[in-house]
Structures are given as C-alpha cells and as structure tokens.
Amino acid sequence: MTRRPYERPIIVRHESGLGNKLSRVPALRPQEEIDGVSVEELVKTYGSPLFVFSEQTLVQRQRALADAFAVRWPKVRTAWSYKTNYLDGICRVLHREGAWAEVVSEMELDKALHNGVRPDHIHFNGPFKPESALEKAFRGGTLVHLDNFDELRRAEQVATRLGKRPGVAIRLSVAAEGIPPWTRFGFHLESGQARDAVRRLLAGDKLDLVGLHCHLGTFLLDPAAYREAAGKLAAFAEELRTEHGIRLQFIDIGGGFASHNALKAQYLPAEQATPSFEQYADAVCDGLRALQGPPKELPTLVLETGRAIVDDAGYLITTVHATRRLPDGRRGVVLDAGVNVLFTAWWYRHDVVPTRHLAGIPEPTVLYGPLCMNIDVVRDALPLPPVEAGDRLVLRNVGAYNVTQWMQFITLRPAVVMVGRNGQHGLLRKPETLEALTSWEEVPEWI
Numbered sequence: 526m527t528r529r530p531y532e533r534p535i536i537v538r539h540e541s542g543l544g545n546k547l548s549r550v551p552a553l554r555p556q557e558e559i560d561g562v563s564v565e566e567l568v569k570t571y572g573s574p575l576f577v578f579s580e581q582t583l584v585q586r587q588r589a590l591a592d593a594f595a596v597r598w599p600k601v602r603t604a605w606s607y608k609t610n611y612l613d614g615i616c617r618v619l620h621r622e623g624a625w626a627e628v629v630s631e632m633e634l635d636k637a638l639h640n641g642v643r644p645d646h647i648h649f650n651g652p653f654k655p656e657s658a659l660e661k662a663f664r665g666g667t668l669v670h671l672d673n674f675d676e677l678r679r680a681e682q683v684a685t686r687l688g689k690r691p692g693v694a695i696r697l698s699v700a701a702e703g704i705p706p707w708t709r710f711g712f713h714l715e716s717g718q719a720r721d722a723v724r725r726l727l728a729g730d731k732l733d734l735v736g737l738h739c740h741l742g743t744f745l746l747d748p749a750a751y752r753e754a755a756g757k758l759a760a761f762a763e764e765l766r767t768e769h770g771i772r773l774q775f776i777d778i779g780g781g782f783a784s785h786n787a788l789k790a791q792y793l794p795a796e797q798a799t800p801s802f803e804q805y806a807d808a809v810c811d812g813l814r815a816l817q818g819p820p821k822e823l824p825t826l827v828l829e830t831g832r833a834i835v836d837d838a839g840y841l842i843t844t845v846h847a848t849r850r851l852p853d854g855r856r857g858v859v860l861d862a863g864v865n866v867l868f869t870a871w872w873y874r875h876d877v878v879p880t881r882h883l884a885g886i887p888e889p890t891v892l893y894g895p896l897c898m899n900i901d902v903v904r905d906a907l908p909l910p911p912v913e914a915g916d917r918l919v920l921r922n923v924g925a926y927n928v929t930q931w932m933q934f935i936t937l938r939p940a941v942v943m944v945g946r947n948g949q950h951g952l953l954r955k956p957e958t959l960e961a962l963t964s965w966e967e968v969p970e971w972i
C-alpha cells in the first residue's frame with residue numbers, strides 16, 4: 526500500500542446545513558453521462574478537456590422558443606445569432622430546425638452562406654460593415670440593419686453603384702427601466718435621432734425601410750424590459766405608418782433572454798430566476814399590441830435569441846490535475862481547463878458536478894485553470910467535497926459564447942463534440958495542434 530503524503534489538518538467552518546438557507550450546499554448529483562453517452566467514453570475518445578453539445582437540448586430549446594412565440598404572434602421568425610456559437614454543426618442543427626441566420630460581421634456572413642443559408646434569409650447587424658460586406662449583402666438580398674449615419678450614407682453609395690434599391694432596417698437604441706442602455710449601437714429613439722435617421726433615409730430615396738431592430742442587452746432576467754422596448758418599437762412603427770405611410774415587414778426584438786446559468790452577483794439560483802420562454806413571449810407580444818392595422822399586415826416578429834438556446838446544450842468536461850490547500854483554509858483545485866476556454870467564467874457561476882459520488886464534507890473550493898496567470902479562476906468558492914487528481918468535473922450551461930470567444934493562450938484549444946439524439950457522437954471541431962497553429966506563422970529570412 527502506498528502512503529499518502531501528509532497534509533496538515535485545517536479546521537474549516539462547515540457552512541452547509543438545512544438550518545441556514547443562505548449557505549445550504551446544493552445536492553451534488555454526479556453526472557456520469559450526457560444524453561446516454563458516458564463521460565468517460567467521451568474523454569477516452571476525444572480527450573480532456575472537452576466541450577460536449579447535446580443535439581437534443583439544442584433542438585428542444587429552439588422548438589420551445591419558436592412555439593412560445595408562435596402561439597402569441599401570427600408571424601414569427603427566429604434568426605440564429607452566429608456570434609453566440611458559430612460552429613458549423615451547431616448552426617446547421619438550428620437551420621435544419623428552420624432558423625434564419627443573424628450575423629454581425631462579414632466573416633459571419635460568409636460562414637452563414639457556407640452553411641447553405643439563403644442570402645435573403647440573413648439579418649446583418651453590427652457597427653462595422655465595410656463596403657465589401659454591404660456589397661455582398663445587397664447583391665444577395667441580405668437584410669442589412671443600419672447602425673449609424675455614416676453607414677446609411679455608405680449603404681446608399683453601394684446600392685447606387687449596384688443599381689439596386691435594397692430593403693433595410695434601422696437599429697434603434699431604446700431605453701428600458703433597469704437595463705443599462707447599450708447606447709453605442711443604433712439610432713437613439715428617445716433623443717429623436719431615430720426620427721432623423723428615417724427622415725434622412727426617406728430623403729435619400731435610395732433604400733426602402735422595411736424593418737426596425739433593437740437588442741437591449743444579454744442575460745436579461747426581467748421580461749418587463751421587453752414589454753417596454755417592444756411597446757416603444759410598436760409606437761414608433763405606428764408613427765412611421767401614419768406619418769410616412771411605411772408598412773414594416775418585420776420588427777426584430779434582438780436577443781438577450783437568460784439561459785439556466787447564474788450571474789456571479791445573482792442571489793437566486795437559475796431554476797428560480799430564469800424566466801420561461803412563455804414569460805418573455807407574453808411580455809414582447811403585450812408590448813407589440815400597440816400595432817394597429819389588419820392582422821394580415823402585422824409585421825413579422827424576429828427573434829435573435831442566442832444564449833438561451835445554446836447555453837443549456839453545452840458542457841465542458843474537465844479533469845482534476847492537482848489539489849492544494851490555500852493559506853485561508855480553502856481548498857484549491859487545478860483543472861485542465863480555465864478561462865482560456867471558459868471565458869464566461871468571469872461573469873457566470875457555472876454549475877459544476879462530479880462524475881462519481883464524492884464522499885466527504887463539502888468545503889469552499891477554488892477551481893483554477895491551467896494558465897500561469899492569477900486571474901485564471903473558474904469558480905472561487907464552490908462548496909465541494911474533496912476531489913483527487915484524475916477526477917472529472919462537468920461544467921454545465923457553457924454552450925454560449927465560449928467556443929467563439931475562447932483564446933489560444935499558452936495551450937491548445939480542445940475538441941468540441943456533439944452527442945446526437947440516438948446515442949451517436951462526433952467531432953464538431955478537432956483539437957488544435959501545434960502544427961496547425963504554427964502553420965499561420967512566418968519567420969522572415971533575415972531573422
């Protein structure tokens with residue numbers, strides 16, 4: 526029998542207990558499989574760390590969103606927010622389910638086209654659309670959402686050069702109570718800038734105004750903000766109809782619905798704090814009721830929901846590399862995945878579960894990543910029973926933004942796989958190799 530190294534005993538106040546609802550340790554049910562496929566089998570096949578996406582959850586969330594709105598509004602369109610996760614496999618599942626694409630750069634536009642999306646089934650947002658991107662968009666009938674006056678002028682020039690008269694939308698920046706306004710995008714509604722933009726667009730007479738767009742922010746837990754914003758868009762649309770005779774084809778309410786994640790500052794757990802799609806749909810459609818006119822002529826409601834669809838479908842399997850005792854008594858655990866691949870750990874308290882039953886008393890534990898960087902912390906006080914090197918931990922609700930915002934810093938990015946609805950699994954992205962990484966580098970001959 527090998528002797529275990531001596532570890533100095535430390536008394537740590539045990540903070541769990543039913544008597545104290547603020548510090549009660551949630552039950553840690555091990556997660557041995559993902560949609561029927563064993564976590565161990567996935568790691569053996571693809572390595573650790575490993576991102577795993579559930580096709581089933583992705584499809585369920587997409588359908589739940591579409592259904593919740595379809596019973597409340599006659600014409601609804603979902604446009605998959607590419608920036609949230611633009612792996613081809615993810616996008617194609619959602620397009621297969623009927624989602625259009627919502628892109629915010631020329632690269633994303635190209636990726637949507639590469640995924641077989643019809644150019645006129647793409648909404649094009651973002652504050653930076655160079656002429657080449659506008660030209661590509663107008664040639665194919667992509668719906669451009671104008672962000673600022675310079676872009677409006679540029680769009681007119683491109684349209685004139687192409688001999689086309691494209692239908693465009695304008696992005697509005699709308700204030701809603703309790704939401705820090707994203708004033709750097711779009712034309713401000715309350716200041717009158719949006720009205721000026723419409724007047725300017727009509728005077729230019731080169732583009733047709735066919736839509737209004739607004740995106741309030743992300744992970745918005747209060748549906749009331751959507752009621753207010755949708756109400757303002759509807760009132761503005763009515764103004765356009767009565768003053769200028771404009772009948773809009775669509776009103777795009779953007780994204781921002783919360784997933785079953787929890788913000789670091791959030792008090793309630795996700796099961797209690799995250800509104801359902803039905804609650805968001807009630808709020809949005811309530812706000813849109815200010816729209817007048819025959820039902821047949823009501824604009825299509827466009828949703829650019831990203832996070833709330835894909836976050837719950839994503840898992841990150843990690844392996845414990847080492848454990849340590851910190852001077853303040855907390856236990857430290859070094860994982861093979863950190864903020865390099867889990868960018869969202871800076872804002873969210875991701876759910877963490879083991880893959881086996883852990884015996885022992887939960888104690889405050891810090892989860893560190895593999896980076897030689899002090900800020901590489903995945904969770905800073907997770908109540909966790911002792912774990913050992915080699916144990917696996919599964920981080921849940923990590924499907925949004927990580928595989929687009931991750932960074933290649935001192936290590937290589939891991940594989941991403943999808944588990945299908947009948948137990949099959951396959952790669953969505955190969956693990957990076959040094960060879961692939963250095964293939965982009967050059968060494969000038971004079972070095």
Ligand SMILES: Cc1ncc(COP(=O)(O)O)c(C=O)c1O
Pocket residue numbers: 606609627650651740742743744779780781782829830831832833925
């Ligand atoms: C214009 C636009 N639409 C949609 C989204 C998707 O938002 P979310 O992932 O919060 O649903 C974003 C994200 O910030 C966005 O900027």
